[in-house]
Each structure stands twice: as structure tokens, then as C-alpha cells.
Amino acid sequence: MKISLSRIQFFMLLFPLFTGFVYISIQSIIIDSGKRAAWLIFIVASILVYLLFILYEKTYKYFILGKVSSVIYQIYWLFHLSLLVSYTIFVVSTWMSPNTPKYALLLMLLIPSLYASLSRAETAVNIGAIFGTFIIFFIIFILNAADDFEYRNLVPTSESGLKEWIWGLIYSFSAYRNMECYLILRKYVMKNEKIAGKPLFYFVFLLFFMYMFSIITVSLYFSLDEFRFISEPLLYILHTQEVTFIKRLDLIFVFFWVLITIITIINFILVVKLVHFKKKRKYTKMRIVLYHILIFIFAYYFANFADLQWIRVRYWITFPIFGVLLPIMIITWNKVRGRTIFDSSNSSS
Amino acid sequence: MTEQQDQQQIILTKLKNSFYNSADFVAKPISWWDNEIAILCFYSSIVNKADVERIMYFFKEHIRDDNLYWGESVYTTVIPLDEKQLAKFLCDGETVVVRLKTKEMIRISLPEMAYRQTDEPTSEHVLQGSREGLVENFDVNLSLIRKRIKSHKLVVKQKSIGDETNTTVYYFYMADLVDEEALQLIEQRLDNIKIDILYSVGQLTDYLEDHVWSPFPQLLKTERSDRIAAGVLEGRIAVISDLSSTALIGPVSFFTFYQTPDDFNGRAITGSFYRMLRIFSFILAIFLPAFYIAVISFHFEILPLELSNQIKTDINNIPYRPILEAFILELTLELIREASIRLPTAVGQTIGIVGGLVIGDAIVNAGLVSNMMVIVVAFTAIGSFVIPSTEMNGTVRIMRFPFMILASFFGFLGIAFGAAILLIHLLNLTSLKRPYFTPLIPFLPKELYKIFIREPFFKPGKQVKSFSPKEDRKL
Incomplete structure (x- = not known):
């Protein structure tokens, strides 16, 4: 399977992958662990992540997935996607459709993904463009709560000690999980398109801005103790907002968020397809259908409050392992051997 | 002897x-x-x-x-x-x-076939601008185009299709502006038509379009000569037959169907406003009844208290579920519309008034549908009729039914599901192998604003092109 991406397409593919479904839930855990300095910790974490992006940009050509690493990533992504889907249906059934059966909710999310995955690759590549519309709506909705912001919630930052900083950093990094997708998709960017420098900075800054905006607004709105009990603070803020014609803005946002999640799933499955179908394989469509069936089965069993909470607290582990450690090992190994993606693609063709 | x-x-x-x-x-x-x-x-x-x-x-x-x-x-x-x-x-x-x-x-060669005089196309009214529509005669049609494009680069080719009917199909384009790949595709598809009888432009559409089973039209049908000239000057290809007064223009994008000559004949700011209004009307026409059904069936809490009480009182007296209510009204509306088209103009207008006022009022008084549903359906109908293309208009009217069904089963989630499927479908579509949803997807930031804004003519300074222009040049 071969695609070629323009710079805009590349960043539009990545944007939902980074912000997609985690966006409504990550703030609680970061603020709860980082306390008052959470916003400051997030800035530090984002700077470190930006450095990691620069490192990956310089070394992406050494990121060649072998047989073992491909299998590891594919298993991880299956787990990750199942979790993503199960969390989504958990949120949807909590906020929007409490009486809809779990299997129906799963079908609602997976059928569009299956349709897009069975369509031509351009569909998945370009679908992220619709994302921008939602961001504007979202920012306008959230800013409705400005009158209730308590600016003293952000200080004093010195209340946060070493423990808060360490855990705050760890959970802040979680916002940038899926770093491996950058490395996987990077090689498909057309050679004449410039990524390093300003474009990369703008992209990371936009990610940072989106998260920072949400962390600051929820910090301003809720007191620290409340975060222990609120899993989706953004939805709670929207829930309390009432405009002239709509009483529950949160429902509208969940509606948009479901669409965003579907886009995220579609983009993620594109990444999976790029790795899985790197070599020509038989029964392409059948494999894609099977992959969706597997997600359906796993997500069906994950989708309960206790399991999701248990996984959520421990899910920070995926960033250091799959986003940092494994990629750096692969890059170092190939750099030592002097193999690049260009050699690899030449030999495979 | x-x-x-x-x-x-x-x-x-x-x-x-x-x-x-x-x-x-x-x-x-x-x-x-x-x-x-x-x-x-x-x-x-x-x-x-x-x-x-x-x-x-x-x-x-x-x-x-x-x-x-x-x-x-x-x-x-x-x-x-x-x-x-x-x-x-x-x-x-x-x-x-x-x-x-x-x-x-x-x-x-002095044929004298019957054809009518050039007249304003009844399906594409404009407030300002040319009133010259195509007729069922190629020479007249081409003279209308040549009058607008006095250039030797306007190329006209012809092909005879249909073993029995020997219908002549003409396609024309600007030699230096045409999208070459699209032209090849048109020629190839015309060559591949092997039928005995060609009598309608609909047949031609089926052979030329990329996705026949899609509800969305992928070639613009028009009877307006100014619109054809504009399309050809943007690098598109126009196809007409000597049997019909309708031309097919391609490749086009989804947003082409939302533009009218009035946008360009009127003031820039007015044109831009109405262009935005038409895009909004697409969303309104497809989603409004579904949204209403979802709200009153699943998400009543979304409404402010005062409005909520009003609607509750209104719908409490209706014996049917909202989806049934909506279907009764929507189908009535479709029947009235269909009847008014088939009947002579004068009678057709009467049917519209009788249907809209008398039947609408009677249905509400009989307690079959609520007042609110009448308002929603009326807004939806107006929203769909705003669309300048009759074909797209039909598509939008059909598209709202699956959304209404999804909303009645799953509420907002159903609408989100339908919207995702619709979006993916629009992304999959192509018009003569060119992306249908451009410039939104693939995302072309520099072209995007043109969906909503009608630029002043002095501003662009460049030749307008539809797809893959060879080079932009100063006018």
C-alpha cells in the first residue's frame, strides 16, 4: 500500500491522532497529579515533547519496522483502538445515549470506520480536514464559561512538590501518545515538502495550544479537589453553560466529539494498514473486516467503568514504551547498521 | 426506355x-x-x-x-x-x-428541424444577467456559447451515439485551459457507449459519471448558456446533445452546485452572503428534521425550559411518534410538489396554495402532526428549494429521510453516524476522477474561502481554473 502526503495532509492526519479521543479526558488526570503547577508542568512536558519531535524529524529515516516490531505495534494498536472505542461508547452512553445497547453503539462507531477503511486511501488521508470546524465551535462554547473562571486557581505553583512534578510530567506526556505515528507517516510525505523548522513548530504549538487551552480553562473553572471526581471536565463545563437557544451544550459537543473519534479511528486504521500492508498480502478487504471484528469484540469487553478506570490510570506507560523507548531502539539499531527507509524501500521494490 | x-x-x-x-x-x-x-x-x-x-x-x-x-x-x-x-x-x-x-x-445541408426559440430556462431563474437558455438545436446552442467566447481556442467535437437513433453528442472545451485528463476520460467514455437508443440526457449522465449509484450528481446539468461559457472558461468540458436543452458540465465539485450566475452579476458582498446562505441551507435541509426528531425523542433536556414546555404541550396531543409525524408531513409535501410540477402552471400554483395552506392547516387541526413539526418541515422545504441545482435539490430532499430514521432510533448518535457515513461518501466521490469535495477535502486553504466569498472581479487578477490548472495567467 503506497500513499504520498502533502505537508498539510500529513499534519491533518496527525492532529486527530494526537488530540482525538484523549482530549476530553486527559485534563483531570494531569491536574489531579500536578496540582496547582499542572499548567506549568504541561508547558515543560510540551517543550520536551517538541525536542523529541525534532529528534524524530532528524532520524525518521532510520525508523524501519521489522517483523517483530511490526507485530508488537500491531498488537498494541489493536489494544489501543479497542480501548479508544470502548472509552468512546462509555462516554456516549454516560452523556448521550444511556439506553442504547452497547453493541449498537459499537456498530455506530465501527461501521463508518469500516466503510472508510475499505474505500480508497485518500478518503482516510483527507478526512481530518473537517476537524478544524469543530475546534472553532469548541473554543467558542468553552469561552462561554469565562464569567465563572477563578484566576486564583492557577497559583501558587510552589504548592506542587517533586512527586507532583514527576507524576504531572508523566501524565502530561500521555497527551502526546501516538508519537510512533509521526515516524510511520513521515516517510510518506512528498520529498519536496518541508517539515522541519517552522512547519513542525507550528504543528506542535497548535497541539500544545489545544491542550493548554483545555487545561487552563478547566483549572480556572474547577477547584483542585473536584478533579478527583470529574473524569471529563470539559463536558462538565459545557454542561453548565446555557445559551439562549440550547440548554445543554455538552450534548452538542459530545455529538462533535463522536465524529472526531470516528475520524481518529479511521486515521489510526490507516496507520495500521500502512504497516500491515507494507508487504503485499492476500484478502486485503477480509483482513480489514476481521480487524474491525476484533476491535468490536475487545471493546465490547473493555467497555465498563471499572476496567476503563483501571486501565486509564496505568495507561501512561504506553508513551514511554511505544512512543519513546521502542522507536529510539529501532532508530539506534538501524543507524548502527546504516539502514534507512530509502534503502529499505529500494530493496523491497 | x-x-x-x-x-x-x-x-x-x-x-x-x-x-x-x-x-x-x-x-x-x-x-x-x-x-x-x-x-x-x-x-x-x-x-x-x-x-x-x-x-x-x-x-x-x-x-x-x-x-x-x-x-x-x-x-x-x-x-x-x-x-x-x-x-x-x-x-x-x-x-x-x-x-x-x-x-x-x-x-x-439545409435541414429544418423543429425547435423552439431561445427562452429563459424555467428551472434556473436568475434576477440579473442573461436570459438566454439552450434549446434543442445544436447550431443555436453553439452560437449562444460562441457569442460569449469569441476565441478560436473554443473547440467543438462531435460523436454519433446510438445505432438506431444516431444521436449527435457534442462536447466542447477551451484548448488551452481544459483539464486534459478529464477530456481524455470524457472521450473514452463517449467512445465506450454502445447502445441502440440514446434519447435523453439522463442516459448520457449515467455513462459519463464516475459513481452512478451515488445520490449526488457529479456533473452539473444546466440550460444556461452563460453558465456553460463560465464553466468552459474554467477549464471544464461541456457535453450537449441535439435532442435536449440540457448541457452536462464536468468536472465539478460539490460546491459548484451552490453557485448561481446571480452571485457574479450582483454585488460582491450580496453574492457572498447568499452563497453562505445556500451552504447553510444544505445543512438545514438535511439535518433539521432529524435534529428535531432526535431532540423530542431523546434529548428533550437540550431545550430551554420555556420552549420545552411549549413543545411538550404541543406534541402531547399527537397520537404518533415524531418520526411518523415527520413522514406524514414530508410525504405530503413531496406529493404536493410532484403534483404541482406535473400539472399546468396555473393549476400547479393553485395546488401549491391548497396543499400548503388548506391541507397543512387541516392536518394540524386533525391532530395528526404538531405545529412545531409543520414549522420544521416548512423550514426544511424552503432550505432545500434554495439550492440552485434542481438535481442537488432532489438529492438533499431524499437525503433527509435516512437521517430522520437514524435520529428516531439513536438520537444525536444516529445523526453523528449518518453524518460520518455521508462525509466518507462525499470523500469517496469524484467527478471525472477529480475530488468532489474540494477545496474542503483535499484541503486547499487558498481556495477554501471561495466557497463562501464571491471575490470582486478586479481582485483575482488570475484566470479562474477548476482543477489542476496548467498555469495561472493574468487576464
Whole structure:
């Protein structure tokens, strides 16, 4: 399977992958662990992540997935996607459709993904463009709560000690999980398109801005103790907002968020397809259908409050392992051997 | 009887037989120059007989003067006798003189087929701008286009399609602006049409479109000559047949269907406003009834208290579920619309008034549907009728039904599901292999604002192109 991406397409593919479904839930855990300095910790974490992006940009050509690493990533992504889907249906059934059966909710999310995955690759590549519309709506909705912001919630930052900083950093990094997708998709960017420098900075800054905006607004709105009990603070803020014609803005946002999640799933499955179908394989469509069936089965069993909470607290582990450690090992190994993606693609063709 | 007369009689009989002795088929011997006898044949129903007579007189004059190119003129040409071609020429409305002695055919191309006068297209009204619409005659149509594009780069090609009907299909484009790949595709698809009968533009559409089963039109149908000229000048290709007053233009994007000549004939700011309004009308027409059904079936809490109480009181007296209510009204509306199209204009308007006011009021009074549903459906109908393209209008009206069903089963989630499927479908679509949802997807930031904004003409300074322009150049 071969695609070629323009710079805009590349960043539009990545944007939902980074912000997609985690966006409504990550703030609680970061603020709860980082306390008052959470916003400051997030800035530090984002700077470190930006450095990691620069490192990956310089070394992406050494990121060649072998047989073992491909299998590891594919298993991880299956787990990750199942979790993503199960969390989504958990949120949807909590906020929007409490009486809809779990299997129906799963079908609602997976059928569009299956349709897009069975369509031509351009569909998945370009679908992220619709994302921008939602961001504007979202920012306008959230800013409705400005009158209730308590600016003293952000200080004093010195209340946060070493423990808060360490855990705050760890959970802040979680916002940038899926770093491996950058490395996987990077090689498909057309050679004449410039990524390093300003474009990369703008992209990371936009990610940072989106998260920072949400962390600051929820910090301003809720007191620290409340975060222990609120899993989706953004939805709670929207829930309390009432405009002239709509009483529950949160429902509208969940509606948009479901669409965003579907886009995220579609983009993620594109990444999976790029790795899985790197070599020509038989029964392409059948494999894609099977992959969706597997997600359906796993997500069906994950989708309960206790399991999701248990996984959520421990899910920070995926960033250091799959986003940092494994990629750096692969890059170092190939750099030592002097193999690049260009050699690899030449030999495979 | 001389040998020449015998031969002439045989050919006459053969000709009449091969044209099945049609009442309007004329084949008769005439005296040519120097005691030569020729056979004159034509269909009397499709030939301008007076002009042919005049031409014949001039022929004899020229041949007597021994002119070298005596048979060549604007209307006439001389070619070797070919029986197969003879039938085709006659069916095209030509008059043919067969010279037995020299085995030549003199073609006199003066057909007189019935067609109506140029008029404003009834399905594409504009407030300002040209009123000249196409008619069922190629020469008239092309003259309308050539009047607007006085350039030798406007190329017209033709192709005969349909073994029985021999319908002539014409396609035209600007030689230096045309999207070459799209042109090749059109030519290839026209070549591949192997049918006996071609009588409608709908048939042609099915053969030329990329996705026949999609509800969305991928070629713009128009009867407006100014719109065709604008499309051709943007590098598109227009296809028309001599049977219909509708032209097909491609490649187009989804947003092309939301533009009208009024945008460009009016002021920039007004054009931009109405362009945005039309895009909004698409969302309104598809999603409003579904949204309403979702709200009153699942998410009542979304409404402010005052409105919520009002609606609850209103719908409490309705015995049916909201989806049924909506279907009753929507189908009534569709019936009224269909009836008003089929009936003569004056009666059609009456039906519209009777249907809209009398039946609408009666339905509410009978307690079959609520007042609120009437308001929603009325807004939806107005939203769909705002769309300038009748085809897209039909698509949007059909599209709201699946959304209503999804909303009645799953509420907002159903709408989100439907919207995702719709979006993916629109992304999958292509018009002559060009992306249908451009410039939104693939995302072209520099082109995006043109969906909503009608730029002033002095501003662009560049040739407008639809897809893959070779190079932009100053006008």
C-alpha cells in the first residue's frame, strides 16, 4: 500500500491522532497529579515533547519496522483502538445515549470506520480536514464559561512538590501518545515538502495550544479537589453553560466529539494498514473486516467503568514504551547498521 | 426506355424500398446538365425545401460555367457515392443529389428541424444577467456559447451515439485551459457507449459519471448558456446533445452546485452572503428534521425550559411518534410538489396554495402532526428549494429521510453516524476522477474561502481554473 502526503495532509492526519479521543479526558488526570503547577508542568512536558519531535524529524529515516516490531505495534494498536472505542461508547452512553445497547453503539462507531477503511486511501488521508470546524465551535462554547473562571486557581505553583512534578510530567506526556505515528507517516510525505523548522513548530504549538487551552480553562473553572471526581471536565463545563437557544451544550459537543473519534479511528486504521500492508498480502478487504471484528469484540469487553478506570490510570506507560523507548531502539539499531527507509524501500521494490 | 432510364428506375425503387416507402421520403429523377439524369432525395419533413430549390438552381449555373469547385459552398459538398452514408446524410436532414453518371453525391445541408426559440430556462431563474437558455438545436446552442467566447481556442467535437437513433453528442472545451485528463476520460467514455437508443440526457449522465449509484450528481446539468461559457472558461468540458436543452458540465465539485450566475452579476458582498446562505441551507435541509426528531425523542433536556414546555404541550396531543409525524408531513409535501410540477402552471400554483395552506392547516387541526413539526418541515422545504441545482435539490430532499430514521432510533448518535457515513461518501466521490469535495477535502486553504466569498472581479487578477490548472495567467 503506497500513499504520498502533502505537508498539510500529513499534519491533518496527525492532529486527530494526537488530540482525538484523549482530549476530553486527559485534563483531570494531569491536574489531579500536578496540582496547582499542572499548567506549568504541561508547558515543560510540551517543550520536551517538541525536542523529541525534532529528534524524530532528524532520524525518521532510520525508523524501519521489522517483523517483530511490526507485530508488537500491531498488537498494541489493536489494544489501543479497542480501548479508544470502548472509552468512546462509555462516554456516549454516560452523556448521550444511556439506553442504547452497547453493541449498537459499537456498530455506530465501527461501521463508518469500516466503510472508510475499505474505500480508497485518500478518503482516510483527507478526512481530518473537517476537524478544524469543530475546534472553532469548541473554543467558542468553552469561552462561554469565562464569567465563572477563578484566576486564583492557577497559583501558587510552589504548592506542587517533586512527586507532583514527576507524576504531572508523566501524565502530561500521555497527551502526546501516538508519537510512533509521526515516524510511520513521515516517510510518506512528498520529498519536496518541508517539515522541519517552522512547519513542525507550528504543528506542535497548535497541539500544545489545544491542550493548554483545555487545561487552563478547566483549572480556572474547577477547584483542585473536584478533579478527583470529574473524569471529563470539559463536558462538565459545557454542561453548565446555557445559551439562549440550547440548554445543554455538552450534548452538542459530545455529538462533535463522536465524529472526531470516528475520524481518529479511521486515521489510526490507516496507520495500521500502512504497516500491515507494507508487504503485499492476500484478502486485503477480509483482513480489514476481521480487524474491525476484533476491535468490536475487545471493546465490547473493555467497555465498563471499572476496567476503563483501571486501565486509564496505568495507561501512561504506553508513551514511554511505544512512543519513546521502542522507536529510539529501532532508530539506534538501524543507524548502527546504516539502514534507512530509502534503502529499505529500494530493496523491497 | 434507355439504359440510363432503366438504371435510374432500379435505383429509385431500391432507394424507396430501403427507406421503407416512408410518407415523407422523397426520391425523384431530375434533369441535370447535358441531358444527364440525377436522383434527388430528401426527407420532406426535415428539409428547408425553398432554400434547396434555390441552391439547385445555382448548381446548374455553376456547372454550365464549368467552374472547378462548382459543388462546394457553405451548404454543399460533392463526395463519391456511398449508399451507407447516403442514409445517414438524409436522416440528418440533408438533401442529396445522386449523379449516376459520375457516381457522385451532392450533399446539400439545409435541414429544418423543429425547435423552439431561445427562452429563459424555467428551472434556473436568475434576477440579473442573461436570459438566454439552450434549446434543442445544436447550431443555436453553439452560437449562444460562441457569442460569449469569441476565441478560436473554443473547440467543438462531435460523436454519433446510438445505432438506431444516431444521436449527435457534442462536447466542447477551451484548448488551452481544459483539464486534459478529464477530456481524455470524457472521450473514452463517449467512445465506450454502445447502445441502440440514446434519447435523453439522463442516459448520457449515467455513462459519463464516475459513481452512478451515488445520490449526488457529479456533473452539473444546466440550460444556461452563460453558465456553460463560465464553466468552459474554467477549464471544464461541456457535453450537449441535439435532442435536449440540457448541457452536462464536468468536472465539478460539490460546491459548484451552490453557485448561481446571480452571485457574479450582483454585488460582491450580496453574492457572498447568499452563497453562505445556500451552504447553510444544505445543512438545514438535511439535518433539521432529524435534529428535531432526535431532540423530542431523546434529548428533550437540550431545550430551554420555556420552549420545552411549549413543545411538550404541543406534541402531547399527537397520537404518533415524531418520526411518523415527520413522514406524514414530508410525504405530503413531496406529493404536493410532484403534483404541482406535473400539472399546468396555473393549476400547479393553485395546488401549491391548497396543499400548503388548506391541507397543512387541516392536518394540524386533525391532530395528526404538531405545529412545531409543520414549522420544521416548512423550514426544511424552503432550505432545500434554495439550492440552485434542481438535481442537488432532489438529492438533499431524499437525503433527509435516512437521517430522520437514524435520529428516531439513536438520537444525536444516529445523526453523528449518518453524518460520518455521508462525509466518507462525499470523500469517496469524484467527478471525472477529480475530488468532489474540494477545496474542503483535499484541503486547499487558498481556495477554501471561495466557497463562501464571491471575490470582486478586479481582485483575482488570475484566470479562474477548476482543477489542476496548467498555469495561472493574468487576464
